[in-house]
Amino acid sequence: MRFWDDRVVPVMVDKMLSTGPVHKERRAVCAGLSGRVLEVGFGSGLNITHYPAGVGEVAAVEPSDRGWEMSRGRRDSAPIPVARIGLDGQDIAADDHAFDHALITFSLCTIPDPARALREVRRLVRPGGTLAFLEHGLSPDARIARWQRRLDPIEKRVAGGCHLTRDVPSLLGDAGLDIATLETKYLPGPAVMRPWGYLYRGTATTPS
Ligand SMILES: C[S@@+](CC[C@H](N)C(=O)[O-])C[C@H]1O[C@@H](n2cnc3c(N)ncnc32)[C@H](O)[C@@H]1O
Secondary structure (H helix, E strand, O other): OHHHHHHHHHHHHHHHHOHHHHHHHHHHHHOOEEEEEEEOOOOOOOHHHHHHOOEEEEEOOOOOOOHHHHHHHHHOOOOOOEEEEOOOOOOOOOOOOOOOEEEEEOOOOOOOOHHHHHHHHHHEEEEEEEEEEEEOOOOOHHHHHHHHHHHHHHEEEEEEEOOOOOOHHHHHHHOOOOEEEEEEOOOOOHHEEEEEEEEEEEEEEOOO
C-alpha cells in the first residue's frame, strides 16, 4: 500500500476535492481568517486561492511530500508566504498561542488521532482565536451512518487512512474548543455518494 498511499492518494484527493461545490465551501470557511494562520493537513494547497487579503502568513503542517510538492505551483503564485513547519498535526513544534487562527479542511478524517491534533490547535491558537473547519464525517441519518460504518474499513485502506464516521462536533467539544458557527449539509450529487458527502463547516473558538 505504500506506493498507493504515497503516490496515488494525494493525486486522487486533489482531483476529488477540487470540484466547484467543494471550492465554494473552501471559500466560505476561509473567509474569516487573518494574521498568522496554522493550516493542519495542508495537502496540495487547495485552500490557497481562498485565503483572504488579511492573512499575513500561513504555517503548513503536512506529512505527505507528494502533497507538498503538488502544492508548489499554488504556493509560488500565492501573494501570501506559506512555510511548511511540520509533518504531524498531532505534535507541532511551535510556541503556545503562536497563531491567530487555524484552518483544517478534510483532514480530521485522516489524522490518526484527531483529538490530539485538536488539542495542539487549542494550544497553538491565541486565546479568543478561531479554528475554521470544513470536514466530512458521520451523518445524522441512521441509514447513511450504517453505510458509513460498513464502508469505513474499505475507505481506510483505499483512501490513505480516511474515516467516514468521525463525529466532528464531538471531537471539537472534547478538545475544549467552543463551536461558534456550524453548518451541515450533504454535498450535491447522487444519493449513493452521501456516505462521503456529509459536511461540517464552521468555526470554533479557543477559550479566552
Ligand atoms: C483528504 S486530504 C485533505 C488535504 C487538504 N486539507 C484539502 O483540503 O485538500 C487529508 C490530508 O491530511 C494529511 N494528514 C494525514 N495525517 C496527518 C497528520 N498526522 N498530521 C497532519 N496532516 C495529516 C494527509 O497527508 C492529507 O494531506
